Amino acid sequence: MKTKLIYVVLLISLFSIQAISQIKVSGKVTSAEDGSAFAGINILLKGTSTGTVSDVNGDYSIEVPNSKSVLVFSFIGLVTEEIKVGSKTIINVQMSPDTQQLSEVVVSGKGRTSKKEHKAATMDYAEEISMSGAAYRHHQPVQVYQETNTEEYAEISENGFKNPFQDPISTFSIDVDAASYSNVRRFLNLGQMPPKDAVRIEEMINYFDYDYEQPKNSDPFAINTEVAPSPWNKDHKLVHIGLQGKDISMDNLxxxxxxxxxxxxxxxxxxxxxxxxxxxxxxxxxxxxxxxxxxxxxxxxxxxxxxxxxxxxxxxxxxxxxxxxxxxxxxxxxxxxxxxxxxxxxxxxxxxxxxxxxxxxxxxxxxxxxxxxxxxxxxxxxxxxxxxxxxxxxxxxxxxxxxxxxxxxxxxxxxxxxxxxxxxxxxxNEFGGTLFTIAKDVKIQVEFNPAKVQAYRLVGYENRLLAPEDFNNDKKDAGELGAGHTVTALYEIIPVGVKSQFVVDDLKYQKTQITEGAKNSSELMTVKLRYKKPDGDTSKLIVKTINDDKKSMDDTSDNFRWSAAVAAFGMQLRDSDFKGDLNYLDIMNLAKSARGKDEEGYRAEFIRMVESCKLLARN
Missing domain, CATH: 3.40.50.410 (von Willebrand factor, type A domain)
Structure with a gap:
C-alpha cells in the first residue's frame, strides 16, 4: 500500500514538473514589405498538431514544452518560417511573399492547381479561440482541393448593359449571402484561381460591413446612395446603393x-x-x-x-x-x-x-x-x-x-x-444579422432617366433578378435583411453622349420620346424599395430619387471606393467582358485607399488576397 502511494506521488510530481516546464511564447506577425499586421497566420509546434493562429492585430500566444521546441509560421502565398524557441519568450516574425510557390501552378478542368498539390495533402493546425471565459481548442486540417472533384456551381450569365428606352426598369431581390467570398478565399488560399461560376460579385461585396447611417424613422433600414465615375471605365458612372439594417441589442432580440x-x-x-x-x-x-x-x-x-x-x-x-x-x-x-x-x-x-x-x-x-x-x-x-x-x-x-x-x-x-x-x-460577430430577420421579401426597383442614362447594368445579382411586375406582387418571394446587416448594390451607367461598344445603335423603324420633365430634371434615377415585416403579408413602399452627381473619385466615401474595389476584383476573377482597364495593382491601391477602421481585419485580408492574385497572374 505504501509503495503504491509513493508511486502515485511520484507520478503527480512528474506531471507537475512537466506542466511547470511549459514555456509561454508570444509575439506579433507582420509583413516584411510594409510592417502591417498579418492575421490568420498558422503557428504550429513542429512535429505536432498543436498550434494557434495570429489575431487581427497579428498577435499570437502559444505554450511549448521546452526550449528545444520549434515553431512553424505558415500561410499560403508566404514564405514559411521555422524558429527555434531557445531562451526567447517573445518571438516577432516578419513574413514575405513566396513568389515561387504562387507561380507554380498548372491548369486543370476545375481551375488552377499547384504542382505540389496535385496529390492529396493535409496540413493540420490548431486554433484557440477564447470567448466569455470559455476556451475551445479546434484541430482543423485544411485539405488540398484536388482536380478530380464533384463540386457544383450554378452557371452565371453576367448582366449586360440595357437600353432605358427598351428596358426602363431594373428589378431584383436583395442578397445578404456572403458564401461566395469565403469560398473564393478558400481557393486562393490553396494557390488556385476559383471556378468562374463560384464568383458571385454581389456576395463578395456584401461580405463586408459598410459605414452607413442608421435608420432614423420607423423603417427597419436606411437607404444610402452615391454617384461618381466608375474606376474601371472613367467615361462611365457608378451608382452605389446601400441599405443599413437597424442595430438591435441582444437584450432586445x-x-x-x-x-x-x-x-x-x-x-x-x-x-x-x-x-x-x-x-x-x-x-x-x-x-x-x-x-x-x-x-x-x-x-x-x-x-x-x-x-x-x-x-x-x-x-x-x-x-x-x-x-x-x-x-x-x-x-x-x-x-x-x-x-x-x-x-x-x-x-x-x-x-x-x-x-x-x-x-x-x-x-x-x-x-x-x-x-x-x-x-x-x-x-x-x-x-x-x-x-x-x-x-x-x-x-x-x-x-x-x-x-x-x-x-x-x-x-x-x-x-x-x-x-x-x-x-x-x-x-x-454577426449573430443578430445571421439569425434575426428584421425585414423580409425586400425588393428593389430602379427606373432610369433616359435624358441622362444611355445604358445601364446591374453589377452582380444575376440569380436574384425579378420581372418588373414582381415588384408590386406581395406573393413573390424575395430576400431578407437581418439586424445590423448591410446590403450594397452597384449600377454601372453609360451617360448620354458617351460613345461605347456597349451601346446599341438607334432603331430604324421606331422613335422614342423623352418627356420635358425628364429633360429638365437633375434626377439620374428613381429607386423604389418594398419590404414586409418578418410576420407580415403586406409590403411597405419607400421611394428615393438619385441626382446626377459631379463628384470625383477622390471625393467619394470609403464605402463607395471599397465596394468598387471588390466588384472590380470579382470581375477580374470572372474575366468579365466589363472589367475595363483596371489590373490587380490598381484594385489593391483602390482598396488600400478605402480600408478605413477595419477593426476585425477583414479588409486587410482582402488586400492580401488581391496581392496573391497579382502574383498568380503575374500582372
Missing part, C-alpha cells in the same frame, strides 16, 4: 427556437467538415441566452433527434450532445429536413425567432423524392414562420448551387465556413 440540422453522413468525415462544424456551433451555443432553446437533428442513412428542444441555460447538455456526433453513412437530407421542421413547429415561439440551421457540404444523395419536393416543403414552412439558415462546409464534393437555393427558399441566409475565424464572423 426575441427568444429563439433553434433546430440544428447537422449532416453526419460519410461525406462529412473530413476534419474540415464535421469537426469544424462542432467547433463553430460551440461558439454559437456560448452566445445564446437562457430564454433561447436548441434541438439537434442529425441525418446520415436515416434522420434522428439526438437532443430534444433544450433551454440554453443547460449549455453543458447541448455541448455534450454535439460532442457525441460522428460521421458515417449515406445522406438522407430530405428526411432530416422534414424532421427538423416538425420539431421547430412543435416548439414554435410566437413572435420569436423560429429557425433551422442546416450545416452540410450539400451532398444530398438519398432521402427526399426530389429536390423540388424538398424546396416546396421549405417554402411551405417559411410561410408558417420557420426560416432556414444554411452553413456550408468542406470541399471536393461541395454542392454550392443546391445550398444557395435552399437558403433562398427558406427566407434565410447562406454562408460558407472555411475556417474557425469565418465561423466566428458569421455566428458571433
Amino acid at each position: 426575441p427568444p429563439s427556437n433553434l433546430v440544428f440540422l447537422l449532416d453526419v453522413s460519410g461525406s462529412m468525415s473530413a476534419q474540415n467538415k464535421l469537426p469544424l462544424l462542432k467547433s463553430a456551433f460551440k461558439m454559437l451555443i456560448d452566445k445564446l441566452r437562457p430564454e433561447d432553446k436548441v434541438a439537434i437533428v442529425v441525418y446520415a442513412g436515416a434522420a434522428g433527434e439526438v437532443l430534444p428542444s433544450t433551454s440554453a441555460s443547460e449549455k453543458d447538455k447541448i455541448l455534450d450532445a454535439l460532442d457525441q456526433l460522428n460521421a458515417g453513412g449515406s445522406t438522407a437530407g430530405g428526411a432530416g429536413i422534414e424532421l427538423a421542421y416538425k420539431i421547430a413547429q412543435k416548439n414554435f415561439i410566437k413572435d420569436g425567432n423560429n429557425r433551422i440551421i442546416l450545416a452540410t457540404d450539400g451532398d444530398f444523395n438519398v432521402g427526399a423524392s426530389s429536390d423540388k419536393a424538398m424546396e416546396e416543403l421549405i417554402e411551405e414552412k417559411r410561410d408558417a414562420g420557420v426560416f432556414l439558415t444554411v452553413l456550408g462546409f468542406g470541399m471536393g464534393n461541395y454542392k454550392d448551387s443546391k445550398m444557395e437555393i435552399l437558403a433562398d427558399k427558406g427566407n434565410g441566409n447562406y454562408a460558407y465556413i472555411d475556417n474557425i475565424l469565418e465561423a466566428k464572423k458569421v455566428l458571433v
Whole structure:
C-alpha cells in the first residue's frame, strides 16, 4: 500500500514538473514589405498538431514544452518560417511573399492547381479561440482541393448593359449571402484561381460591413446612395446603393427556437467538415441566452433527434450532445429536413425567432423524392414562420448551387465556413444579422432617366433578378435583411453622349420620346424599395430619387471606393467582358485607399488576397 502511494506521488510530481516546464511564447506577425499586421497566420509546434493562429492585430500566444521546441509560421502565398524557441519568450516574425510557390501552378478542368498539390495533402493546425471565459481548442486540417472533384456551381450569365428606352426598369431581390467570398478565399488560399461560376460579385461585396447611417424613422433600414465615375471605365458612372439594417441589442432580440440540422453522413468525415462544424456551433451555443432553446437533428442513412428542444441555460447538455456526433453513412437530407421542421413547429415561439440551421457540404444523395419536393416543403414552412439558415462546409464534393437555393427558399441566409475565424464572423460577430430577420421579401426597383442614362447594368445579382411586375406582387418571394446587416448594390451607367461598344445603335423603324420633365430634371434615377415585416403579408413602399452627381473619385466615401474595389476584383476573377482597364495593382491601391477602421481585419485580408492574385497572374 505504501509503495503504491509513493508511486502515485511520484507520478503527480512528474506531471507537475512537466506542466511547470511549459514555456509561454508570444509575439506579433507582420509583413516584411510594409510592417502591417498579418492575421490568420498558422503557428504550429513542429512535429505536432498543436498550434494557434495570429489575431487581427497579428498577435499570437502559444505554450511549448521546452526550449528545444520549434515553431512553424505558415500561410499560403508566404514564405514559411521555422524558429527555434531557445531562451526567447517573445518571438516577432516578419513574413514575405513566396513568389515561387504562387507561380507554380498548372491548369486543370476545375481551375488552377499547384504542382505540389496535385496529390492529396493535409496540413493540420490548431486554433484557440477564447470567448466569455470559455476556451475551445479546434484541430482543423485544411485539405488540398484536388482536380478530380464533384463540386457544383450554378452557371452565371453576367448582366449586360440595357437600353432605358427598351428596358426602363431594373428589378431584383436583395442578397445578404456572403458564401461566395469565403469560398473564393478558400481557393486562393490553396494557390488556385476559383471556378468562374463560384464568383458571385454581389456576395463578395456584401461580405463586408459598410459605414452607413442608421435608420432614423420607423423603417427597419436606411437607404444610402452615391454617384461618381466608375474606376474601371472613367467615361462611365457608378451608382452605389446601400441599405443599413437597424442595430438591435441582444437584450432586445426575441427568444429563439433553434433546430440544428447537422449532416453526419460519410461525406462529412473530413476534419474540415464535421469537426469544424462542432467547433463553430460551440461558439454559437456560448452566445445564446437562457430564454433561447436548441434541438439537434442529425441525418446520415436515416434522420434522428439526438437532443430534444433544450433551454440554453443547460449549455453543458447541448455541448455534450454535439460532442457525441460522428460521421458515417449515406445522406438522407430530405428526411432530416422534414424532421427538423416538425420539431421547430412543435416548439414554435410566437413572435420569436423560429429557425433551422442546416450545416452540410450539400451532398444530398438519398432521402427526399426530389429536390423540388424538398424546396416546396421549405417554402411551405417559411410561410408558417420557420426560416432556414444554411452553413456550408468542406470541399471536393461541395454542392454550392443546391445550398444557395435552399437558403433562398427558406427566407434565410447562406454562408460558407472555411475556417474557425469565418465561423466566428458569421455566428458571433454577426449573430443578430445571421439569425434575426428584421425585414423580409425586400425588393428593389430602379427606373432610369433616359435624358441622362444611355445604358445601364446591374453589377452582380444575376440569380436574384425579378420581372418588373414582381415588384408590386406581395406573393413573390424575395430576400431578407437581418439586424445590423448591410446590403450594397452597384449600377454601372453609360451617360448620354458617351460613345461605347456597349451601346446599341438607334432603331430604324421606331422613335422614342423623352418627356420635358425628364429633360429638365437633375434626377439620374428613381429607386423604389418594398419590404414586409418578418410576420407580415403586406409590403411597405419607400421611394428615393438619385441626382446626377459631379463628384470625383477622390471625393467619394470609403464605402463607395471599397465596394468598387471588390466588384472590380470579382470581375477580374470572372474575366468579365466589363472589367475595363483596371489590373490587380490598381484594385489593391483602390482598396488600400478605402480600408478605413477595419477593426476585425477583414479588409486587410482582402488586400492580401488581391496581392496573391497579382502574383498568380503575374500582372
